[in-house]
Amino acid sequence: MQDDISGWSEWHQHFSQIDEISSPSELHGLLTGIVCVTQSPTREEWQQILSTLNVPELSDMALTVLTDEAEDVSHALSEDELDYLPLLPDDEHVLADRVQALADWCAGVVLGFGLASGHIRADEMELIEHLQDVAAVEFEESDNDEEGEDSYQELYEFVRLIPVSLALGRTKVAVDESSLLQNFHAKMQKHKTSAENNVVEMFTPHRPS
Secondary structure, three states, rough: HHHHHOOOHHHHHHHHHHOOOOOOOHHHHHHHHHHHEEOOOOHHHHHHHHHOOOOOOOOHHHHHHHHHHHHHHHHHOOOOOOOOOOOOOOOOOOOOHHHHHHHHHHHHHHHHHHOOOOOOOOOHHHHHHHHHHHHOOOOOHHHHHHHHHHHHHHHHHHHHOHHHHHOOOOOOOOHOOOOOHHHHHHHHHHHHHHHHHHHHHOOOOOOOO
C-alpha cells in the first residue's frame, strides 16, 4: 500500500521528529498495543499517556491524527475480517528501512500492551515473545536481496495479526480504569505535593533555634 494511502506520509510528517519514539511505526505499535486492552483514548488521554513517556506536547492536528487512528485501529481489531494493518513505509523504501520500521512497530505493540494491561493471559506470553523476537531483528547488507524481501514479507504476515489475537475476547476497559495512566497520576500527585510543600515553606517563618 502506498505511503499516501496508508497514512505513512502523514504520520511521518507529524511524528518523525519525536526523539523519545524511534519512529512513527513504533508510535503506531504503541497505539495498537493500548487499544488491544482499552477503549480508544480521547485527545486529553493521549496527552496524558504521552506525558508519562516524556513526549513533548503535540500539535492539535497531530493529536487529531492520533485520536482518529486509535478509533480506526480499535474497530479493526474488533472485527473478524482480519484487515488490521501495521503502519509501515511502502515497498518504495529500501528494505533496511522497512525492516527497522517493522521492528519498531513490534516494540511499540509490546510497550503499549504492557502499559495498558495489568496482566497477560496464559496464551499471550508466546505472542508477546514473538513480537519481542521481531523487535530485536537487525538488518544486514547481505539480506538486501530477493530472499531478504521474502523473509520480510513472511515476518510481516507473521506478526501483523498478533494484535487481533491479543484483543480477541477482551472486554475493553476505560483508559482511566487501566494501568495506563497510573504513572501520569503519580507524576501529577508528586508535582502537587511538591508545590504544596513549596507553599508551606514559603509561608513558614524561619524561627531561631
